[in-house]
Amino acid sequence: MSEAAVAEGVSTYKVTDGVAVLAIDSPPVNALGYSVRVALDEGISRAVADDAAKALIIRCDGRTFFAGADISEFGGELRKPDLNDIFLAIEASAKPVVAAIHGTALGGGFELALACHYRVAVASAKVGLPEVSLGLLPGAGGTQRTPRIAGVETALELIVGGRPLGAAKAQKTGLIDEIIEGDLEAGAVAYARKLVEEGAPLRRVRDMSVDLDPEAAKAAIEAYRAAHKRDFRGFKAPGNIVKAIEAAATLPFDEGLKREWELFEELMSSSESIAQRHLFFAERTAGKIPVARDVKPLVVASVAVIGAGTMGSGIATAFLNAGVPVTLVDRDEAAVERGAGGIRKTFAGLVAKGRITEAEGDRRSGLLTTSTDLASAVAPVDLVMEAVFEDIDLKKTVFAQIDAAAKQGAILASNTSFLDLDRIAAATSRPEWVIGLHFFAPANIMRLLEVVRGAKTSDPVIATGMAIGRQLGKIAVLSGVCDGFIANRAMTPRMSSAEALVLEGPTPAQVDKAINDYGFAMGPFQMIDLVGLDVIGWDRENSAGRTVQEVLCEMDRWGQKKNGGYYDYDEARRASPSPVAEKVIRDFAEKTGVPQRSFTDAEIVERLLYPVVNEGARIVEEGIALRASDVDVALVTGYGWPVWTGGPMCWADSVGLPKIVAALDEIIGPDAVSPLLRKLAAEGGSLT
């Protein structure tokens, strides 16, 4: 195909008032794929040669300015023209080139704007270099141009942090020259005309110098590196970004650009970036569910949350943060007030930290009402969100009460962690309106929302569940009904494997360290001590010293709350290995005849995490998850599975499925290995 044909329909070109306007239209987000690059290349050449044009505006149609390089092209061969070719052409233009930004100018999109002589934006626009969240760095001059305009420190914040800046803030740092009120194109044309009339210089960022001399820049960069050491753990991209910014401050522009490209290429082939790019698409794919496109989500403009405990309060906070009025219900005034007080305290905390204004804090608190009368609270709302104790009989009773009081067309949702949603739905006269909305603690913070479809849940209700995720700024993953749904079920083998493993020799501290080093913030024993050994499946009446957990619970070692569990704790809750717990474990091993040996950290990781991979594969083969990448999204966003591995399924693919299956045959026995996993391993296939 000729280049002209490639770019056909992607751009329009016109000249208004002596200013050429090149508008790109490549839905959905104007990513800078091959056809867009060709259209830009052609449009710029045309404007340069066009005697009627004294300046050029580059802008986009659709919902946003360029969203960056086309991530789906990464990993393959990149066809010319590349971004740097286009940027060179812009810089070389003898006519001023102005970027006119709306929506988000991200990554390569913002780098294009930085290569222009001037940048204007509407007030609602955002600009940023988020490549770090793909395990990359801005590879088209972003690390070299940003410090030349905004200074080394702002460049570090913007590029290592990866969070976009609003137009007003960007203007303060010099990254945006002017904010346009009203129509963007008309404003940009007027701005360009003024540049021409005033004979404004062709401002090439490459010719500017950074704000600090090389020694001062090195010192600032060293201080930044030291202050952010913890954030960099496990990730390669932040370190490379810092090196690229250092190159901007210490090398001539073209050499800096070369260094940036080397550092970019190093990241592009790194396992972290492959994993993070997998997660980028996995998060978006999770929203694609087998519900017809014309099934529209229902509007959720009011909510009643039943149960004002840990989860009910967190869920209410999440809705209030999204501007949805909530009535919080519990059995008595004391309980409901405890919950509401906690919510108000959360908002006060946000105000104190300067995260929201006092007026916003008051507005959110003002959307909260409380009640002890379930029937009247439930009657008017669009969504009833149940979060009472995890007890099937109680949930059935509460759902029968909700069914009797809720209006027709209301969604009836349960936050159950493990119970059978279909049994809960059967307690109502309208199971098609019942759905699971499984939040993770703290519900106002954690990004995962498991949307659980029961056997009878209707498509509009499922679509609404997924839309609620978006409404709350969360990632929604669809799950079928099973014990623990996707995330809790997949992670259960990590705990059971850990309990079995300590009997064979490793200490809880050694197991936790191996898992911490893999990238989890908490190992299984740190986690169980925090949550409490007594609440995770301990039955006081029937406890008979049959497991280490039962013995520890019987000794009153329930974890942090009792100053001892698998670890001992001092007054400041600092953990240290517990000789008492270790003796319990060794005595138990001796009593049950478990042979002892030493384990390497790698073996510990295999023993704990390969069974998670196996459970994930079972969840996929049973159709509980729609696809393996949904398991990755659920565990990364719900359980803190390290992002740079891409989640258990992506990680398993990178380790190699035959190796994992061979190890699982030993660890859990051949009969327990997922047939899907075994089949893929034999065929040379992959999970993701």
Ligand code: 3HC
């Ligand atoms: N490349 C390819 N596809 C992209 C893309 C990109 N840069 N950005 C978004 N898409 C796709 C998504 O996969 C999705 O596809 P789908 O509809 O088939 O699932 C579609 O565009 C819409 O995306 P979202 O659902 O995310 O749309 P939103 O409106 O919610 O968000 C956005 C829009 C804020 C632009 C968001 O898509 C986003 O953050 N995109 C990525 C931005 C980014 O990371 N850019 C840097 C790229 S790397 C780079 O530029 C390297 C350079 O330095 C050389």
Ligand code: NAI
């Ligand atoms: P919790 O014990 O903190 O709160 C439960 C609340 O429900 C209490 O305030 C109680 O008074 C109230 N309640 C009980 N019966 C009621 C009734 N008939 N009417 C009104 N209110 C009633 O429990 P938590 O931790 O908030 O759990 C709630 C649900 O969320 C459970 O199903 C649990 O499995 C699930 N869940 C819990 C998570 C966690 O980390 N705690 C995570 C995800 C889900």
